[in-house]
Amino acid sequence: xxxxxxxxxxxxxxxxxxxxxxxxxxxxxxxxxxxxxxxxxxxxxxxxxxxxxxxxxxxxxxxxxxxxxxxxxxxxxxxxxxxxxxxxxxxxxxxxxxxxxxxxxxxxxxxxxxxxxxxxxxxxxxxxxxxxxxxxxxxxxxxxxxxxxxxxxxxxxxxxxxxxxxxxxxxxxxxxxxxxxxxxx
Amino acid sequence: xxxxxxxxxxxxxxxxxxxxxxxxxxxxxxxxxxxxxxxxxxxxxxxxxxxxxxxxxxxxxxxxxxxxxxxxxxxxxxxxxxxxxxxxxxxxxxxxxxxxx
Numbered sequence: 274x275x276x277x278x279x280x281x282x283x284x285x286x287x288x289x290x291x292x293x294x295x296x297x298x299x300x301x302x303x304x305x306x307x308x309x310x311x312x313x314x315x316x317x318x319x320x321x322x323x324x325x326x327x328x329x330x331x332x333x334x335x336x337x338x339x340x341x342x343x344x345x346x347x348x349x350x351x352x353x354x355x356x357x358x359x360x361x362x363x364x365x366x367x368x369x370x371x372x373x374x375x376x377x378x379x380x381x382x383x384x385x386x387x388x389x390x391x392x393x394x395x396x397x398x399x400x401x402x403x404x405x406x407x408x409x410x411x412x413x414x415x416x417x418x419x420x421x422x423x424x425x426x427x428x429x430x431x432x433x434x435x436x437x438x439x440x441x442x443x444x445x446x447x448x449x450x451x452x453x454x455x456x457x458x
Numbered sequence: 459x460x461x462x463x464x465x466x467x468x469x470x471x472x473x474x475x476x477x478x479x480x481x482x483x484x485x486x487x488x489x490x491x492x493x494x495x496x497x498x499x500x501x502x503x504x505x506x507x508x509x510x511x512x513x514x515x516x517x518x519x520x521x522x523x524x525x526x527x528x529x530x531x532x533x534x535x536x537x538x539x540x541x542x543x544x545x546x547x548x549x550x551x552x553x554x555x556x557x558x559x
Contacts, residue, residue, distance in 0.1 A: 384471050
């Protein structure tokens with residue numbers, strides 16, 4: 274099968290947006306900018322899912338990640354009021370160059386392995402996961418992976434309860450801090 | 459889409475490397491958490507690529523499960539961050555060092 278250039282161009286644009294936004298997530302000094310760039314990265318990944326014949330996952334990505342997760346991040350940033358800039362002093366000497374070097378090593382290593390052992394051939398058009406995507410996933414989810422699917426209910430319940438317990442303000446601590454604030458004021 | 463499988467895998471590897479670098483470099487716990495999300499997404503891209511190239515929907519089902527667990531992880535993690543912030547008035551990873559050896 275011939276590689277078609279419009280597809281390559283489209284892929285390159287989406288990849289460029291995703292990687293650029295991911296870099297901005299890491300490099301932004303403001304946490305709010307990081308969260309918005311994360312949303313852009315997640316949108317680009319959703320586009321890549323559609324290009325990879327996974328429209329259902331693209332929809333879930335938009336709803337769960339770009340919808341719920343990023344909004345949750347923004348909500349916590351707003352709640353804590355930590356939109357002020359981060360202290361950029363280096364507490365461990367040489368930690369940042371070492372981290373960058375390790376990440377670079379990882380990138381070079383994985384890309385090398387992919388280029389050595391991966392297939393450079395264009396993907397076959399015949400494999401149609403995209404046509405009845407929802408039905409295919411539902412078939413697998415409710416037969417082969419039924420137990421795993423049911424068990425995901427447990428983590429969800431635990432997370433809901435844990436969020437309430439962790440975020441609940443302790444009464445004595447609250448009264449203590451309030452009285453301290455009153456004293457200083 | 460006739461883009462080579464390798465291109466998607468290389469994209470996935472680069473996204474993972476960016477997330478990894480961010481997690482190690484940044485000290486704002488919230489941004490570190492976003493970098494974890496980047497890494498999860500990179501792995502999801504790899505799973506979807508393999509699902510496509512082998513014509514097996516199992517990869518997409520696994521991505522579905524990863525998304526569920528990622529949502530759970532974000533809820534618990536952000537609740538922990540809020541709890542730490544209440545106690546320490548800071549979201550820097552350096553300030554949560556009570557259990558340091």
